Amino acid sequence: MTTLAASETNPAARAGLALILALGVTQVAGYGALYYAFAVLAPGMTASFGWAPEWTYGGFALGLLAGGLAAPFAGRLVDRYGTRRMMSIGSVLASLSLLALSKADGLLSYYAAMIALEMVATLVLYDAAFTALTQAHGAGARRAISKLTLIGGFASTLFWPLTTALLTHADWRMIYQIYALGYLAVALPLHALALPRGRATAARPIQPGETPNTVGYLGGAARQRAFVLLAIAFSLQGFVVSAMSVHMLTLLQGFGFSAALAVALGAMVGPSQVTGRLIEMLFGTNVAPVTTAWVSGALMPFGFVLLVIGGGTTVLAGLFAIAYGVSMGLSSIVRGTVPLQLFGPAGYGAMLGKLSAPGLAIRAAAPLTFAVMMERAGLAASTAVLVTLSGAAALALLLLARGVSRR
Structure with missing residues (x-):
C-alpha cells in the first residue's frame, strides 16, 4: 500500500517491487564483484605479483581513499543527472575497471586499476541505489531502502563461496574477467531499463534561497x-x-x-x-x-x-x-x-x-x-x-x- 501510494503521488517514481528487485540484483553483483571478491583473491594476487601482502592491501586501501574523495562529487552527479543515467554509465565503467584490474602487470597499473574501480563504485553501490529509491519515493523511501538492503545482504554469502569455487578452475585474473563481463551483462540492462528516467523533484538539489528545514527537517x-x-x-x-x-x-x-x-x-x-x-x-x-x-x-x-x-x-x-x-x-x-x-x-x-x-x-x-x-x-x-x-x-x-x- 505504501509503495502504491508513493507511485500514485509522485509521477516521476518507478515505484514497486520491480525497482527494488532490479536494484537488489545489481547491489549483490556489485558488492560481490567490486568488493567481497578481493578478500578471497588477494592472496593469489600477492603471489602472482611476487610482492609483500602490504602492497596488495595498500592498493585496496588507496582505492577506498579515492572512492571516498569521489563520493561527494558522485552524489552531486546523481542528484543532477538522475540515477538511471549515472548508474548505467557506472555499470560500464565498473566493468572496464574490473577488466583493467585483471590485466594489471605491475605496481602502477595495479594501483591505477584499484583507484578507478573504487571511484566508479560510488556510482553503482548503496549510496546511488538509495538515491534511486529516494527519487522514486521521496521522504517515504524508508521501507524500500529496508527491502533493498535485505536483498543486498546476500552479496558476501554468495560471492565468497562462489569466488572460492572459481579459484579451483581459474586464476584471479580470469575470475575478474568473468566478473567484469557478468556484471556488465547483469547491471547495465537493469540500470538502463528499471530505474527512474531523469531525476525526481523530491530529490533535486537544494536551490539558492531555499532552507533545508522548510518541511520540518x-x-x-x-x-x-x-x-x-x-x-x-x-x-x-x-x-x-x-x-x-x-x-x-x-x-x-x-x-x-x-x-x-x-x-x-x-x-x-x-x-x-x-x-x-x-x-x-x-x-x-x-x-x-x-x-x-x-x-x-x-x-x-x-x-x-x-x-x-x-x-x-x-x-x-x-x-x-x-x-x-x-x-x-x-x-x-x-x-x-x-x-x-x-x-x-x-x-x-x-x-x-x-x-x-x-x-x-x-x-x-x-x-x-x-x-x-x-x-x-x-x-x-x-x-x-x-x-x-x-x-x-x-x-x-x-x-x-x-x-x-x-x-
Missing part, C-alpha cells in the same frame, strides 16, 4: 550537530567493518578456532545481516530511524565483548557473529534512512557523499592498519581497538537520537 546548529555525529559514527564503524571484511577469519583463528570453524562462524554473518534487515522491515515501521541507529550501533561492541570473554568458546563466538551481522545489516539501513529522516530528500545523493567523505582515510587505512596492529600489538590490543571504536560510534548515535527526541 533539521536546520542550523541542530543540522550541523547531527551531521558531525553521523559522520563520526559512520567513520568509526567504517574502520571496524573495513578491517573485519578482510581480517575476520584471521581474527577468529587468533582466538583459537580452526580455519574450518572460523569460516563457518564467518559465514553466519551474512544470514545475520539479512535477519536484522528482515526484522527491521517487518517490525521497524513505527520505530524512529535514529533509534534503530543507536540500537544497531550498540550491538557491534556487544558482539566483540562476547568474543573476548568467550575465550575460544564456540557458542559465544557464534553469538558474536550474530550480533555483529545484525549490527552490520541494520547499519546499512541506517546509512540510508537516518539522513533522509533528518535532512530530507532534497540533495540526498550529495548528502550521502558528504557523510562518507570525513572518514574516507580511516576506512581506507583500516585493512592495512589492522593487519600491522595484529602483527605488532597482538590479538588482545587489536580487539580492544575494535571494541573502543565501535563503542564510540554507538555513543555518537545515542547522543544523536537523544538530541533529535528533544526537538
Whole structure:
C-alpha cells in the first residue's frame, strides 16, 4: 500500500517491487564483484605479483581513499543527472575497471586499476541505489531502502563461496574477467531499463534561497550537530567493518578456532545481516530511524565483548557473529534512512557523499592498519581497538537520537 501510494503521488517514481528487485540484483553483483571478491583473491594476487601482502592491501586501501574523495562529487552527479543515467554509465565503467584490474602487470597499473574501480563504485553501490529509491519515493523511501538492503545482504554469502569455487578452475585474473563481463551483462540492462528516467523533484538539489528545514527537517546548529555525529559514527564503524571484511577469519583463528570453524562462524554473518534487515522491515515501521541507529550501533561492541570473554568458546563466538551481522545489516539501513529522516530528500545523493567523505582515510587505512596492529600489538590490543571504536560510534548515535527526541 505504501509503495502504491508513493507511485500514485509522485509521477516521476518507478515505484514497486520491480525497482527494488532490479536494484537488489545489481547491489549483490556489485558488492560481490567490486568488493567481497578481493578478500578471497588477494592472496593469489600477492603471489602472482611476487610482492609483500602490504602492497596488495595498500592498493585496496588507496582505492577506498579515492572512492571516498569521489563520493561527494558522485552524489552531486546523481542528484543532477538522475540515477538511471549515472548508474548505467557506472555499470560500464565498473566493468572496464574490473577488466583493467585483471590485466594489471605491475605496481602502477595495479594501483591505477584499484583507484578507478573504487571511484566508479560510488556510482553503482548503496549510496546511488538509495538515491534511486529516494527519487522514486521521496521522504517515504524508508521501507524500500529496508527491502533493498535485505536483498543486498546476500552479496558476501554468495560471492565468497562462489569466488572460492572459481579459484579451483581459474586464476584471479580470469575470475575478474568473468566478473567484469557478468556484471556488465547483469547491471547495465537493469540500470538502463528499471530505474527512474531523469531525476525526481523530491530529490533535486537544494536551490539558492531555499532552507533545508522548510518541511520540518533539521536546520542550523541542530543540522550541523547531527551531521558531525553521523559522520563520526559512520567513520568509526567504517574502520571496524573495513578491517573485519578482510581480517575476520584471521581474527577468529587468533582466538583459537580452526580455519574450518572460523569460516563457518564467518559465514553466519551474512544470514545475520539479512535477519536484522528482515526484522527491521517487518517490525521497524513505527520505530524512529535514529533509534534503530543507536540500537544497531550498540550491538557491534556487544558482539566483540562476547568474543573476548568467550575465550575460544564456540557458542559465544557464534553469538558474536550474530550480533555483529545484525549490527552490520541494520547499519546499512541506517546509512540510508537516518539522513533522509533528518535532512530530507532534497540533495540526498550529495548528502550521502558528504557523510562518507570525513572518514574516507580511516576506512581506507583500516585493512592495512589492522593487519600491522595484529602483527605488532597482538590479538588482545587489536580487539580492544575494535571494541573502543565501535563503542564510540554507538555513543555518537545515542547522543544523536537523544538530541533529535528533544526537538
